[in-house]
Amino acid sequence: MSQRFNQVSAMLAITKASLRALLRSPTTVVFSIFFPLVFILVFGFIGSKGGTSYRIVLDKNSDTANSFVDSLKSLKNVKFLDNRNIDEIHSDLTKGRITGILKVQKATRSDSNFEYSIIFKSTSASADKYMTFLPLLENIINKIDKVRYKDQHTFAHIVPEIKNVREYRTIDFILPGQLGFSLLSASIFGVAFLFFSLRQQLVLKRFYATPIKRGYILLGEGISRVFFQLITAIVIIAIGYFAFHFTLVNGWITFVEIMILCLLALLVFMGFGFIISGVAKTESLIPLLANIVTLPQFLLAGTFFPIDVFPGWLQPISRSMPLTYFNDAMRLIAFEGAHLTDCWLQIFVLLGWGILVYSVAIKTFKWE
Incomplete structure (x- = not known):
């Protein structure tokens, strides 16, 4: 009696063979692991240098009709941010994206030595900025005092309120973006080239001579891609965590949730590869079509910079891209302690x- 053909065993055989081919391909390994790590290093070191520019939120209850606010607004390295809600301000303060919140108000009658109180709220995440911003404020007040006051009186009194928060490192922003781009590019380029090649070399046609069903062929190749990319994700996260102190706020629970998110993103991104492999008429057309999908997301999906630094007309485009939402979810889970149910x-x-x-x-998608 002949033994019944096992579709699952055949699928696993395809998966094993495909995975071996991936691991033996230097190009695949370099672009999946080494390429993202280079960007993490380069942009991490650039971003860690700080700078002399200050991003300030002016409290909506501030008295702005005074020479202090006018002088501050005239400085080129001070940028006032508008249209911010309380949640955005709190998040940006925690991550060090803004220097602080400034409130300028008239002094009470009991404060006879100064005319204004300047309350400056910041966090330890912006320590490198507020340590130089406070002297800048004092310098402005001193200049006003020289013109308006000749005795012990002063124009304003500064009240700093600095809150200690968990340190938000550059790696906490850069690594999720690079991991997302690694998954996106490897999925699209890998799947597109693979199935176009299998079709052109008549490998898929040879599979038809075997009892294996078409769905199991796709599953076998797909599982190998997913497994390989999850390995690269683990490597990137491990290097980020142990070498650069990438934040996993809830430890292994955060890691597991990140891997589930990576799996979901991989399945979505691979779909683009299937489309390109079917649409492309020649192999030379695949890189062009793949770059049309990947390059805009590489630049605009919050991979290197927060989306809110882009012009207003460009932000809706950025927020329509799938990589944007993967990056956002990654950062929420890794640093802010959110769970998948919160995303x-x-x-x-x-x-x-x-x-x-x-x-x-x-x-x-085409089989022949």
């Missing part, structure tokens, strides 16, 4: 992109 918006958008992408992939 329902980001996950919902990724799932929406997945449904859209695979709907198109089903129509465009």
Whole structure:
């Protein structure tokens, strides 16, 4: 009696062979692991140098009709941020994205030695900035005093309120973006080239001569890609954690949730690769089509810089990209202690992109 053909065993054999090919490919390993790490190092060191520019939120209850505020606004290295809600301000303060909150108010009657009280709120995340910003404020007050006061009186009194928070390092922003881009580019380029090559070399046609079903062929190749990319994600996170102190706020629980998020993102991103492999007429067309998908996200999806630094007309485009939502969810989980259940918006958008992408992939993917 002949033994029944085992579809799962055949699929696993394809997975094993494909994974071996990936691990033996220097190009795949370099672009999946080494390339993102180079960017982490370069931008991490650049970002860690600080700077002399100050991003300030002016309290909405501040008295702005005075020479102090006018002098501060005239400085080129001081930028006042508008249209901020309380949650955004708190998040940006915690991460050191803004120098602090400034409130300028008239002094009470009991404060007879000065005319204004200047309350400056900041956090330890911006320690390198507020340590130089406070002397700048004092310098402005001294200049005003020389013009307006000749005795012990002073124009204003500074009240600093510095809150200690968990340190937000450059790596906490850079690594999620680089990990996301690594998953995106490897998934799209890898899947697109793989299935185009299998079709052109008639490998898929040879599979038809075997009892294995088409779905198991896709699963076998797909599982190998997912497994390999999850390994690269583990390597990148491990190097970031042990070498650069990347924050995993809840330890191994955070790590597990990040891996689940990476798995979801990989499945979505691979859909773009299936589309490109079916649309491309020649192998030389694949890099062009893949770059059309990956390059805008590489530049605009918050990989290197927060989206809010882009012009207002560009931000809606940035917020429509799937990589943006992966990056946002990664940063929320890794640093802020959010769980997957707290990132329902980001996950919902990724799932929406997945449904859209695979709907198109089903129509465009070719077996021959």
